[in-house]
Amino acid sequence: MALQCRLxxxxxxxxxxxxxxxxxxxxxxxxxxxxxxxxxxxxxxxSAPKAPPFSVLIRTLSAPAxxxxxxxxxxDIKVVKPQWNAAIxxxxxxxxxxxxxxxxxxxNSNANLELVLQLYDKMLNLQKEVERLRGERNNVANKMKxxxxxAERQKLIEEGxxxxxxxxxxxxxxxxxxxxxxxxAQCIPNLTHPDVPIGWEDSSKxxxxxxxxxxxxxxxxxxxxxxxxxxxxxxxxxxxxxxxxDSDQCLxxxxxxxxGGIHMDSIVAESALPLKYLAFSHCFRTEAGAAGTATRxxxxxxxFSKVEMFILCRQEESDMYHEELIKIEEDLFSSLGLxxxxxxxxxGDLGAPAYRKFDVEAWMPGLERYGExxxxxxxxxxxxxxxxxxxxPSESPSTTSKKGKTNVAATKFVHTLNAxxxxxxxxxxxxxxxxxxxxxxxxxxxxxxxxxGGVEAIYPKSR
Amino acid sequence: MALQCRLxxxxxxxxxxxxxxxxxxxxxxxxxxxxxxxxxxxxxxxSAPKAPPFSVLIRTLSAPAxxxxxxxxxxDIKVVKPQWNAAIxxxxxxxxxxxxxxxxxxxNSNANLELVLQLYDKMLNLQKEVERLRGERNNVANKMKxxxxxAERQKLIEEGxxxxxxxxxxxxxxxxxxxxxxxxAQCIPNLTHPDVPIGWEDSSKxxxxxxxxxxxxxxxxxxxxxxxxxxxxxxxxxxxxxxxxFYxxxxxxxxxxxxLVNWTLTEVMKRGFTPLTTPExxxxxxxxxxxxxxxxxxxxxxxxxDSDQCLxxxxxxxxGGIHMDSIVAESALPLKYLAFSHCFRTEAGAAGTATRxxxxxxxFSKVEMFILCRQEESDMYHEELIKIEEDLFSSLGLxxxxxxxxxGDLGAPAYRKFDVEAWMPGLERYGExxxxxxxxxxxxxxxxxxxxPSESPSTTSKKGKTNVAATKFVHTLNAxxxxxxxxxxxxxxxxxxxxxxxxxxxxxxxxxGGVEAIYPKSR
Numbered sequence: 001m002a003l004q005c006r007l008x009x010x011x012x013x014x015x016x017x018x019x020x021x022x023x024x025x026x027x028x029x030x031x032x033x034x035x036x037x038x039x040x041x042x043x044x045x046x047s048a049p050k051a052p053p054f055s056v057l058i059r060t061l062s063a064p065a066x067x068x069x070x071x072x073x074x075x076d077i078k079v080v081k082p083q084w085n086a087a088i089x090x091x092x093x094x095x096x097x098x099x100x101x102x103x104x105x106x107x108n109s110n111a112n113l114e115l116v117l118q119l120y121d122k123m124l125n126l127q128k129e130v131e132r133l134r135g136e137r138n139n140v141a142n143k144m145k146x147x148x149x150x151a152e153r154q155k156l157i158e159e160g161x162x163x164x165x166x167x168x169x170x171x172x173x174x175x176x177x178x179x180x181x182x183x184x185a186q187c188i189p190n191l192t193h194p195d196v197p198i199g200w201e202d203s204s205k206x207x208x209x210x211x212x213x214x215x216x217x218x219x220x221x222x223x224x225x226x227x228x229x230x231x232x233x234x235x236x237x238x239x240x241x242x243x244x245x246d247s248d249q250c251l252x253x254x255x256x257x258x259x260g261g262i263h264m265d266s267i268v269a270e271s272a273l274p275l276k277y278l279a280f281s282h283c284f285r286t287e288a289g290a291a292g293t294a295t296r297x298x299x300x301x302x303x304f305s306k307v308e309m310f311i312l313c314r315q316e317e318s319d320m321y322h323e324e325l326i327k328i329e330e331d332l333f334s335s336l337g338l339x340x341x342x343x344x345x346x347x348g349d350l351g352a353p354a355y356r357k358f359d360v361e362a363w364m365p366g367l368e369r370y371g372e373x374x375x376x377x378x379x380x381x382x383x384x385x386x387x388x389x390x391x392x393p394s395e396s397p398s399t400t401s402k403k404g405k406t407n408v409a410a411t412k413f414v415h416t417l418n419a420x421x422x423x424x425x426x427x428x429x430x431x432x433x434x435x436x437x438x439x440x441x442x443x444x445x446x447x448x449x450x451x452x453g454g455v456e457a458i459y460p461k462s463r
Numbered sequence: 464m465a466l467q468c469r470l471x472x473x474x475x476x477x478x479x480x481x482x483x484x485x486x487x488x489x490x491x492x493x494x495x496x497x498x499x500x501x502x503x504x505x506x507x508x509x510s511a512p513k514a515p516p517f518s519v520l521i522r523t524l525s526a527p528a529x530x531x532x533x534x535x536x537x538x539d540i541k542v543v544k545p546q547w548n549a550a551i552x553x554x555x556x557x558x559x560x561x562x563x564x565x566x567x568x569x570x571n572s573n574a575n576l577e578l579v580l581q582l583y584d585k586m587l588n589l590q591k592e593v594e595r596l597r598g599e600r601n602n603v604a605n606k607m608k609x610x611x612x613x614a615e616r617q618k619l620i621e622e623g624x625x626x627x628x629x630x631x632x633x634x635x636x637x638x639x640x641x642x643x644x645x646x647x648a649q650c651i652p653n654l655t656h657p658d659v660p661i662g663w664e665d666s667s668k669x670x671x672x673x674x675x676x677x678x679x680x681x682x683x684x685x686x687x688x689x690x691x692x693x694x695x696x697x698x699x700x701x702x703x704x705x706x707x708x709f710y711x712x713x714x715x716x717x718x719x720x721x722x723l724v725n726w727t728l729t730e731v732m733k734r735g736f737t738p739l740t741t742p743e744x745x746x747x748x749x750x751x752x753x754x755x756x757x758x759x760x761x762x763x764x765x766x767x768x769d770s771d772q773c774l775x776x777x778x779x780x781x782x783g784g785i786h787m788d789s790i791v792a793e794s795a796l797p798l799k800y801l802a803f804s805h806c807f808r809t810e811a812g813a814a815g816t817a818t819r820x821x822x823x824x825x826x827f828s829k830v831e832m833f834i835l836c837r838q839e840e841s842d843m844y845h846e847e848l849i850k851i852e853e854d855l856f857s858s859l860g861l862x863x864x865x866x867x868x869x870x871g872d873l874g875a876p877a878y879r880k881f882d883v884e885a886w887m888p889g890l891e892r893y894g895e896x897x898x899x900x901x902x903x904x905x906x907x908x909x910x911x912x913x914x915x916p917s918e919s920p921s922t923t924s925k926k927g928k929t930n931v932a933a934t935k936f937v938h939t940l941n942a943x944x945x946x947x948x949x950x951x952x953x954x955x956x957x958x959x960x961x962x963x964x965x966x967x968x969x970x971x972x973x974x975x976g977g978v979e980a981i982y983p984k985s986r
Contacts, residue, residue: 242767242768242769243767243768244765244766244767244768244774245765245766245767245768246766249705249706251767251774258701258704258705258711261700261703261704262697262700262704262711263700264700264703264704265703280717280721282743282805284744302744303742303743303744305740451725453729
């Protein structure tokens with residue numbers, strides 16, 4: 001589960017997870033158990049992080065104050081420990097807080113930047129205080145090494161004991177502060193590519209359109225009717241699926257998750273990049289909260305097969321690979337003869353991890369609208385900071401290293417990208433509805449025929 | 464879950480399920496919650512229904528006595544209501560009790576036939592009593608219609624009231640008795656084909672052997688080593704992401720899985736099977752009907768939190784459920800399905816060397832054949848299924864033996880079961896890659912799948928005047944067409960070459976874009 005949260009945080013509708021904070025409630029959420037409604041990125045177009053339809057655990061928070069009397073303050077703070085830490089660059093956030101604030105607003109995120117900065121400050125101060133006390137305790141320890149009068153020694157012992165107690169308390173507070181800071185800071189969404197339009201769905205920009213809607217000279221049937229007539233599928237209602245009982249495991253909603261996990265907590269050689277994976281898996285999604293006409297038939301289901309592209313690359317190259325991914329998608333869908341448009345999604349639709357996201361919407365004549373069949377996201381270092389995936393740049397004489405003398409370059413976080421190569425049910429909708437013939441049959445696109453043993457069309461079965 | 468149990472009952476190691484009684488404990492089990500070690504048919508060779516490593520709920524039972532004072536007796540019986548009823552032919556069991564007893568013994572089942580017969584008797588008697596009382600109450604009601612003296616009327620009213628109370632109590636008892644009978648009777652295993660050898664694993668009979676072990680003139684590697692050298696799987700990353708016994712397939716192994724599945728689908732479709740992909744999540748009530756409980760310690764089944772659903776361990780389950788509680792036309796039979804799905808199994812309780820690498824995993828892809836047919840035809844379709852398997856595995860060049868499994872290894876649902884064990888040179892032993900079972904009407908009586916024989920002038924019907932024939936239960940059969948991980952083990956280990964490459968069997972090459980072999984990757 002932690003894995004799932006680390007990667008897909010952003011576009012969850014109703015997340016009860018502190019690690020993935022897309023809820024617009026002003027309360028902060030601390031959670032231990034798994035949440036119910038988890039709508040993963042790909043198929044939640046209406047992923048407005050507005051009102052989470054779930055109940056939350058509210059954490060009692062004392063008003064942030066400078067740590068003067070740490071012991072007293074901490075009793076008010078009840079923080080649930082984050083299960084993992086994102087390697088967040090707090091200093092950078094503080095030094096660029098205006099830009100971060102604007103970004104948070106554009107993304108309609110409910111991250112509390114003020115609180116993060118306050119907690120960060122508090123933490124730095126507390127850290128200094130802890131170090132100061134440690135220094136004093138060392139002094140006392142050193143003094144005790146020499147020859148001393150009994151009275152003097154006793155006094156030092158007292159002092160040492162007091163310092164130790166104070167230190168223990170402060171250190172506990174520091175841990176709690178770090179946890180709280182982590183939880184708040186994880187809410188902060190990724191930065192945004194400068195070309196991304198600001199706003200909501202209707203602000204999304206059309207990148208390009210391929211093909212045009214087919215003109216039918218006979219009544220168009222939707223995929224459900226075709227499926228029924230051609231005896232292609234058999235529906236059954238399924239219920240919600242999330243976590244596995246009595247375990248810390250759950251079903252994946254996209255292969256992005258187990259693929260992202262392959263290099264979790266690792267340092268990869270720069271020469272190994274880019275790592276380009278193509279993963280086939282079944283995906284399970286509750287699709288809770290997704291009601292209305294856009295749930296008919298295969299358009300929104302709980303279980304489906306999907307082929308996903310995933311790239312890990314150097315920071316400087318992610319924009320380039322984002323273009324590469326969307327180009328691959330364009331080629332795939334054109335080859336099948338589909339008519340579609342590619343959208344540069346606006347800030348309000350990005351969700352937390354994506355720096356930039358392109359959606360592909362294909363024309364579905366039976367539904368009489370465009371429907372999302374694919375999505376390509378550049379998550380820059382948002383996921384890698386949470387997954388702990390770094391790379392070590394190759395050494396070179398001109399490399400200036402932080403450590404001065406050695407030539408070992410500091411590690412950097414990889415950038416990750418993911419894109420749908422094929423989401424089967426939506427593709428079935430497209431193929432059936434677009435390639436239906438007047439006689440009720442459906443023509444199979446040429447590139448697929450060899451993979452179907454040469455079958456050229458699906459014909460009504462004689463009964 | 465019920466569905467899963469209904470179908471795969473038999474070869475479970477330690478079943479706490481009344482419906483699938485392979486545990487040798489002498490206590491009767493009433494269960495609400497799930498039981499522990501459930502090794503599903505295909506991959507549990509050591510399926511000795513010996514000592515169930517689980518705790519049981521013991522039911523208190525009063526000594527069976529003829530129902531003279533029903534009210535007093537029932538207070539001793541604490542019965543959990545079965546969630547569903549199997550259409551068991553009690554009369555037949557009673558009329559053939561010696562044969563049933565022998566069968567129970569041969570199968571090492573812990574079904575309590577004596578108790579079933581006693582309960583059945585009790586129930587019949589109680590039913591008669593209930594009918595008698597109903598008759599009397601009707602009499603009283605009729606008498607009260609006429610003109611009566613007030614005293615007489617009062618007496619009748621009293622009588623009527625007493626009868627009503629007695630009747631209510633008896634009817635409650637009858638319900639409880641029926642429930643208890645159902646639970647006990649569901650334990651009774653399926654009958655056995657006369658040719659099935661009696662005994663345990665070593666009694667299983669060799670039907671035939673195809674091919675012979677390949678002679679290697681170089682050191683043989685096992686599939687794990689081959690996989691590592693050829694960069695075909697990753698168990699380590701999967702252990703971090705998911706846990707042990709999970710894996711990623713990589714590179715040519717992915718192509719090989721898809722080729723195996725596609726080739727198998729193509730081949731078996733030619734024989735008239737309808738291809739399907741199925742839901743991999745099914746209602747646990749359906750799974751529970753089979754006696755699986757997701758909540759047991761060693762259950763084979765993964766349950767979904769906060770829901771009544773579970774993950775399937777085999778496509779047999781969602782396929783069996785297609786025609787649940789239905790009557791199919793005889794003309795529609797046989798229904799032959801070919802289902803591709805992922806399967807999920809906890810493999811709890813399966814320890815030891817036979818768990819290495821791909822041999823025992825929590826998630827895998829499988830193509831399953833499932834047939835529903837008329838009663839007279841199941842033996843014939845069983846032969847057809849094993850023949851298909853033989854053809855498939857021979858085509859791939861595998862060396863294997865086909866075993867007619869002995870009674871102790873059948874489990875509850877199978878009337879007869881053939882296992883295919885292929886030679887795995889890396890493991891230096893034969894390993895099960897497939898299983899074909901004829902479950903006759905065991906599953907259909909639980910799933911409620913019937914067919915209506917076609918009408919004909921010569922059809923004698925129970926109802927005399929009408930021509931509508933009584934329904935019969937279908938017979939169901941299931942067989943593995945391709946269980947991917949075990950096939951990968953076989954292909955890799957058998958077709959490895961001295962230079963470290965692995966040769967792809969010819970039938971699969973077109974499905975892999977013509978690739979002829981898997982070569983070590985240059986690093």
